[in-house]
Amino acid sequence: MKHRNTIFVEDCEILSHSAFDGDQFIMRVQSPKISANAKPGSFAHITVHPLRPMRRPISIMRVNRKSGWVDFLYKKLGEGTALLAEREVGEKINIMGPIGKAFDIKPERKRPLLIGGGVGMPPMIFIADVCQQKKGYEPFVILGSEVPFPFTTKPSEIMVPGIPDGVIASMPLLDDWNIASRLASLQSYPGTYEGYVTDLARLWLKSLKKEQLNEVEIYSCGPHPMLEAVAKLAKEFDLPCQVSLEEFMACAVGGCAGCVVQVETEQGPAMKRVCVDGPVFDAYTVFS
Numbered sequence: 001m002k003h004r005n006t007i008f009v010e011d012c013e014i015l016s017h018s019a020f021d022g023d024q025f026i027m028r029v030q031s032p033k034i035s036a037n038a039k040p041g042s043f044a045h046i047t048v049h050p051l052r053p054m055r056r057p058i059s060i061m062r063v064n065r066k067s068g069w070v071d072f073l074y075k076k077l078g079e080g081t082a083l084l085a086e087r088e089v090g091e092k093i094n095i096m097g098p099i100g101k102a103f104d105i106k107p108e109r110k111r112p113l114l115i116g117g118g119v120g121m122p123p124m125i126f127i128a129d130v131c132q133q134k135k136g137y138e139p140f141v142i143l144g145s146e147v148p149f150p151f152t153t154k155p156s157e158i159m160v161p162g163i164p165d166g167v168i169a170s171m172p173l174l175d176d177w178n179i180a181s182r183l184a185s186l187q188s189y190p191g192t193y194e195g196y197v198t199d200l201a202r203l204w205l206k207s208l209k210k211e212q213l214n215e216v217e218i219y220s221c222g223p224h225p226m227l228e229a230v231a232k233l234a235k236e237f238d239l240p241c242q243v244s245l246e247e248f249m250a251c252a253v254g255g256c257a258g259c260v261v262q263v264e265t266e267q268g269p270a271m272k273r274v275c276v277d278g279p280v281f282d283a284y285t286v287f288s
Helices: 032-037 079-085 118-132 172-176 197-206 224-236
Strands: 008-020 024-030 043-046 056-064 069-075 092-099 113-117 140-144 180-185 218-221 241-244 260-265 268-273 280-282
Touching (some): 008 032, 024 079, 032 056, 032 069, 032 092, 056 079, 069 079, 069 118, 113 118, 113 197, 113 224, 118 140, 118 218, 140 197, 172 180, 180 197, 224 241
Parallel strands (some): 140 180
Antiparallel strands (some): 008 024, 008 092, 024 069, 056 069, 260 268
């Protein structure tokens, strides 16, 4: 079977662990096998503490296959992630991954629109990283957050058509990759777009010519209401759209079926497991 022996279990040393406003953390671990096999949309199942055996699923934000490290962005929400936030550099944590169906980055869609909300940002950064290593891709990244962004923002020098004057805040890492990005929020953060990520995306899409729209595919990860709005936006512009769903998980490898969602298939409605049948799905099969 093509999926056999694709998930690895590693004891990973924590290389760095940084805290940001809004109870957000970025953790880098040494994980050669997971870094070598992860794709945008993959996630890992992490043992947060030796005294808490139940793992937590966390999206992979970035990997370095040569150096063997993996970056995770997560938010401290419950007891599990609170314990994870206490782990220190030099400690080892047990991680299982990479897990799940990844995003399908199509060669004919050279102008991907990447929309990430909250802890749904990591897969978008992963896709952007892959695109900047390929030739001919011109992604545009829109990130939204109602708490301070988990990275230092700065005015972007990359001009983006359709974006209002004064909306200049970007993610520095993406600027370093020469990838256009803009930030959206309802919290009036300096330089951000005051509104929803889909409102900002609509302005950009309206600025494109027909031949440019034909090169766009939307990729998104974030809260369920945001993904539903993204799917409606994609339908409005008749664009293909892939979404990564966020669900509570127990085993994360398809055994417990605790993360099922209803998906439209050629045979009719079916229940699919987000962990292994997803987390990435065609948006139109999830949001009708």
